[in-house]
Amino acid sequence: MIQLRDLHKAYDATTAVDGVSLEIRAGETFGLLGPNGAGKTTTIHLMVGVLQPDRGSVLIDGVGDPAIASVRRNIGVAPQTLSIYDELTAEENLRFFGRLYSLSGSALAERIDWAMEFSGLTERRRDRSKTFSGGMQRRLNLACALIHDPPVILLDEPTVGVDPQSRNHIFESIESINMAALLSLQASSAFSSASV
Ligand SMILES: Nc1ncnc2c1ncn2[C@@H]1O[C@H](COP(=O)(O)OP(=O)(O)O)[C@@H](O)[C@H]1O
Ligand SMILES: [Mg+2]
CATH class of the missing domain: 1.10.8 (Helicase, Ruva Protein; domain 3)
Known part of the structure; x- marks a missing residue:
């Protein structure tokens, strides 16, 4: 559903993203871990079309360029700032x-x-x-x-400054949204295979 291919981005002399490739399938909860300055926020900005990559590509749902409004409509982003x-x-x-x-x-x-x-x-x-x-x-x-x-759904540091109880609540809520989406995905694929 989301594919990053050999993504590169530099800010002048600073290389922020250096050849990131990954694939996230529907129903997956995917975490990007790394220390401050690792390039996580830059990667998310590339995924939502706020920034253009120097090299490489982003595919959302196989459609492509998140700079296109109809692609972006399918994305919810909670920015770090x-x-x-x-x-x-x-x-x-x-x-x-x-x-x-x-x-x-x-x-x-x-x-x-x-x-x-x-x-x-x-x-x-x-x-x-x-x-x-x-x-x-x-x-x-x-x-x-x-x-x-x-x-x-793309969340950049969604639990910064949140107390431990609320943090667990956020994680559980994200899991339950994901579970609900998975169930409806399974229901629709069962429906389409039943209708073939
Ligand atoms: N707008 C910017 N201008 C110049 N350098 C930047 C900018 N945004 C981020 N950087 C640099 O890019 C690198 C990656 O930053 P960032 O993507 O924010 O990392 P993370 O979110 O993992 O902490 C860092 O070295 C940071 O200083
Ligand atoms: Mg960040």
Whole structure:
């Protein structure tokens, strides 16, 4: 589903990504581990089309270039640098990101309710995000990445600044999203093989 082939990226004299190749199949939870400066964030930026590789290629779902809007629509990304708006409430942030992905009406309202539960922020949904703790902001940042229920989810340091209990909650939630997606994948392939 995701293929990186011989990816290279340098910032002037600094080589950030030096020949990364990997393949992530549907249903896999894949972790990129490495010390600070290893090139993880740069790799994610290449995967979402924020940066162009110097050499090599990114294929999402076999389609290709994440610079293409229709490819990017299938990706949810929670950046390492928080992307939520301080002056907006939790709910307004989610609505904003949902609208960017063309959600509206009851579909958007349902996803916002889901995201509030997911991030454990239902009680604080009408508070501005600048009043949140670092961990709560991180959880909202993650929920904004998931608002459009994307098939591909990229999370850059999703648990930085999050307390151990919430960290476990985030890991378990990611596993349960993955499990739900796998089940629906199996159901649809059972359906298509049954219909052949
Ligand atoms: N915008 C940038 N300009 C110049 N150098 C950068 C930039 N972003 C990252 N780097 C450098 O690229 C390398 C990889 O950084 P990064 O991808 O952020 O690593 P990680 O996310 O694994 O900590 C580091 O040496 C970092 O200093
Ligand atoms: Mg990083």
